[in-house]
Amino acid sequence: MARKKIGKQTIEFIDPPSIISTTSIVGPKEGQGPLSQYFDIILEDDLYGEDSWEKAESKMVKEAVKLAAMQGRLHLEDIDYLFAGDLLNQLMSSSFAARDLGMPYFGLFGACSTMAESLSLAAIMIEGGFADYVVATTSSHFSSAERQFRFPLELGNQRPLTSQWTVTGAGAAILAPMRNKGPYITHVTTGKVIDYGITDPNNMGAAMAPAAVDTIKAYFEDTGRSPDEFDLIITGDLGKIGNEIAIDLLKQGGLPINKTLRDCGVEIFDHVRQDTHAGGSGCGCSAVVFCGYLYKLLKENIFRKVLLVSTGALLSPTSIQQGESIPSIAHAVAIEGKLKD
Structure with a gap:
């Protein structure tokens, strides 16, 4: 079992x-x-x-x-x-x-x-x-x-x-192993491939947002936890547009977490000053935001609990050239700075 x-x-x-x-x-x-x-x-x-x-x-x-x-x-x-x-x-x-x-x-x-x-x-x-x-x-x-x-x-x-x-x-x-000091990974929620039929490779935030929402909902349904327990729920790289779509979809699904929902692709750049349009993306986006910013604040106990939900658009040059849609996935990792005795 x-x-x-x-x-x-x-x-x-x-x-x-x-x-x-x-x-x-x-x-x-x-x-x-x-x-x-x-x-x-x-x-x-x-x-x-x-x-x-x-x-x-x-x-x-x-x-x-x-x-x-x-x-x-x-x-x-x-x-x-x-x-x-x-x-x-x-x-x-x-x-x-x-x-x-x-x-x-x-x-x-x-x-x-x-x-x-x-x-x-x-x-x-x-x-x-x-x-x-x-x-x-x-x-x-x-x-x-x-x-x-x-x-x-x-x-x-x-x-x-x-x-x-x-x-x-x-x-x-x-x-x-756990005998070392935290932060600690307490849960992982493995995502499913979600495809809403988006075909524009220049709008990957829209393609990935439904996958992020699906995984976030799965985490809270599986664990019975409340979003209010987390200082931060942060997606990988939905960017400004994808983040807004995710907030709307979560509200429609009865999980209004817009107060704690942020996005690594939004946080890493000043999209106006740096002209990054909808924000950041790429494998390195959630990697450096977590390994730099989030980890340090968890170590300092500024953040106590963070849900990292990295998002991925599973397209390739071949699939786009063949007119395929963009399947997407999101995986969630719950991280706590300290564990209860």
Whole structure:
């Protein structure tokens, strides 16, 4: 019998794993945004000393993992498993970083939901007694994503106001057994693929919002908890438009949580001053907002309970060219700064 599964989609940990350290690395534009003070490294050049954007993204992953290990007072050899993912074909950034790091590696693809996916699986690995230390990491890069999914940057194509700006950044979090200090992962809710028929790749917030709503509702139905218990419920990268849609859908579903519902894609940029249109997106969006901003406030007990709901649009260049709609998914991770005695 599955003792730790509650409801239809949620796992409740008996011995909640600890998040012992995190690291966030971001590009220059992210470093000029409202959360700049919370990031560990802000790059002056988004090539990061490399000769391609893809190599720069992979280097961000590698360096984020190394710094997280150092901050956790660990050697790389102490880490049992690496869970990593990105947006590029065949997980190029993650796999090349894993090659250099030399760790047992699980490559994950959940599009921009991958940070919550990696945290979920790392927590299951730790609480199940299969590892002592696991690192969860996710990355994206504006220029590598633009080259793969949209247009050559040299063309200078005009972006519609519904579009979002892919975050250049990588976040890494190291998990360990409960005996370590928190914050702790208490629940994970695995999302389902939701598709409302949106076909516009420049309006991914609208495509992902129903998936976020489905997972948020599943979490509260499975656990019996109230949204009022949380200081913050934060989606991954719905952006300004997707966030507004999610609030409306939650109200229609009888779960009005607009007072605590925020979005990483909205928080990371000043969309007016920085001209990011609907906000941020990309695997690195919820990764750096969590590993930088949210984790630090959880450690300082400014936030006591946070529900991180990373959202992902499961499109590809091939699916868009074939006229397919955009299936989406969201995974939720409940994180508490302290546990009750």
